[in-house]
Amino acid sequence: MYSPTYAAPTTVDEAVGLLANASGSARVLSGGTDLIIQMRSGRLRPQTIVDIKNIAGTIGIREEADGWHVGAATPGAEIGENAGLCAAWPGVTEAVQLIGSTQVQGRASFAGNLCNASPAGDSVPGLVAAGAKAVIAGKNGKRTIPVEQVPVSPGRTSLAADEFIYEFIIPKSSGKTADAYLRFIPRTEMDIAVVGCGVCVTLDNNGVCTAAKVSLGAVAPTVLVVDAAAKALIGNKLDDATLAKLDAAAQAACNPISDKRGTIEFRTKVAGVLARRTAAIAFSRAAAR
Amino acid sequence: MAKTHVTCTINGEETEFLCDPNQTVLDVLRDDLGLTGSKEGCGSGDCGACSITVDGRLTCSCLMLGPEAEGKSIGTIEGVATGDHLHPVQSQFLKHAALQCGFCTPGLIVATKALLEKHPNPTDEEARYWLAGNLCRCTGYDKILAAVHAAAAEMRGESA
Numbered sequence A: 001m002y003s004p005t006y007a008a009p010t011t012v013d014e015a016v017g018l019l020a021n022a023s024g025s026a027r028v029l030s031g032g033t034d035l036i037i038q039m040r041s042g043r044l045r046p047q048t049i050v051d052i053k054n055i056a057g058t059i060g061i062r063e064e065a066d067g068w069h070v071g072a073a074t075p076g077a078e079i080g081e082n083a084g085l086c087a088a089w090p091g092v093t094e095a096v097q098l099i100g101s102t103q104v105q106g107r108a109s110f111a112g113n114l115c116n117a118s119p120a121g122d123s124v125p126g127l128v129a130a131g132a133k134a135v136i137a138g139k140n141g142k143r144t145i146p147v148e149q150v151p152v153s154p155g156r157t158s159l160a161a162d163e164f165i166y167e168f169i170i171p172k173s174s175g176k177t178a179d180a181y182l183r184f185i186p187r188t189e190m191d192i193a194v195v196g197c198g199v200c201v202t203l204d205n206n207g208v209c210t211a212a213k214v215s216l217g218a219v220a221p222t223v224l225v226v227d228a229a230a231k232a233l234i235g236n237k238l239d240d241a242t243l244a245k246l247d248a249a250a251q252a253a254c255n256p257i258s259d260k261r262g263t264i265e266f267r268t269k270v271a272g273v274l275a276r277r278t279a280a281i282a283f284s285r286a287a288a289r
Numbered sequence B: 001m002a003k004t005h006v007t008c009t010i011n012g013e014e015t016e017f018l019c020d021p022n023q024t025v026l027d028v029l030r031d032d033l034g035l036t037g038s039k040e041g042c043g044s045g046d047c048g049a050c051s052i053t054v055d056g057r058l059t060c061s062c063l064m065l066g067p068e069a070e071g072k073s074i075g076t077i078e079g080v081a082t083g084d085h086l087h088p089v090q091s092q093f094l095k096h097a098a099l100q101c102g103f104c105t106p107g108l109i110v111a112t113k114a115l116l117e118k119h120p121n122p123t124d125e126e127a128r129y130w131l132a133g134n135l136c137r138c139t140g141y142d143k144i145l146a147a148v149h150a151a152a153a154e155m156r157g158e159s160a
């Protein structure tokens, strides 16, 4: 019978040691809403499970000079209760709260959503658009990388065997900067994104975009940063011509698969439409700041 | 294989158990502790029949490993009534016939209680979204929603 070892270290060093010295495969456990299902179905049979939630800083949210520090395993429900973070980053916080049901929200985290490395992870395009960074702990100490550098292909990340994500740093939003995230699903709740889109923009006082980042999910093996879509926004107001360029740039970036949720053609088209709609929300939020 | 020794609080009572790390809290509750009120509908987080609270937060017990319960305070359907005295959510589910086969009912009651402790006066939309992770294949949900609102009113001290 399959019987893994379970460890709940209380320090980063202890966790790194367990991961580095594990005989056989080891897996980090945050909320378990992906991992436990994969263990149960037999898709994954890790020999060692390292539950990081007893390490100080892996659950909770702190506002510091360099940004919002969000513990890797902080559940979506707790993120949604943080009024400061929700006001600063409505797109990031709405995106993570789209994951699953109330019950799933009680456990599901940014780190798990990112490291499960599904192309459709809902919280990922939002984090990417906002310029969030992942703080990764390992044998050689901590390193900080942009969120988009974590997933490398479906189910795989760039983390080494001894590494785990300790926390995320989401920059402070200042001035007329705001974000938004939208996904398309065939139902109203509890479904996997056909396309997800995160947009973050900064506007000047005339409503002209001075900085932008656009990210798409579920249309390629990993989350996309669409520079051409950002370029379509920068220097412009959100008029019809800008929207048309944004739509075309988003569609051009897509490299999706066809599956039961949508064909290649449908996903590509929806990516353009969602980019327009998400940008409109981000622009109006930024203008209101 | 070595079992893990876990100490936690279940429905206010300190409880100890031994479990395999691959057992879920739902397995422990049902198979080892005889608390069979929580049901396994899917084992994959979709149906909510296994709903419990962990330190006050609504969770699927099928998506939590037994050893993770260490030091936690767990609430199950068995702790909702006080002795023979039903909780308003329970009595309103009965009064409004918000169940047929009853398989989803423990999970729905645990989830509804958690909802009403956080949002004493939910709109229909809020209640439906909160309970979207609790599937019922019998009732069509309308009677459940009626029971939820009646329980909310009773808990707010308004006559139902």
Ligand SMILES: Cc1cc2nc3c(=O)[nH]c(=O)nc-3n(C[C@H](O)[C@H](O)[C@H](O)COP(=O)(O)OP(=O)(O)OC[C@H]3O[C@@H](n4cnc5c(N)ncnc54)[C@H](O)[C@@H]3O)c2cc1C
Residues within 6 Å of the ligand: A027, A028, A029, A030, A031, A032, A033, A034, A035, A036, A052, A072, A073, A098, A099, A100, A101, A104, A107, A108, A109, A110, A111, A112, A113, A114, A115, A116, A120, A121, A122, A123, A159, A163, A164, A165, A166, A190, A191, A192, A193, B044, B045, B046
């Ligand atoms: C009913 C249901 C509905 C769902 N709906 C959605 C949805 O709408 N949108 C969506 O995007 N997802 C959805 N999911 C999937 C899942 O809930 C999310 O991906 C969630 O964010 C995973 O987070 P977790 O903390 O539970 O991860 P876990 O299951 O703990 O971990 C997932 C993976 O990441 C690794 N990992 C976890 N933490 C770390 C870390 N700190 N460092 C390195 N690796 C780590 C684990 O080893 C594992 O491989 C749903 C799941 C269920 C059960």
Ligand code: FES
Residues within 6 Å of the ligand: B039, B040, B041, B042, B043, B044, B045, B046, B047, B048, B049, B050, B051, B060, B061, B062, B063
């Ligand atoms: S048994 Fe846990 S959600 Fe269905």
Ligand code: FES
Residues within 6 Å of the ligand: B098, B099, B100, B101, B102, B103, B104, B105, B135, B136, B137, B138, B139
């Ligand atoms: S009463 Fe039968 S599933 Fe709800």
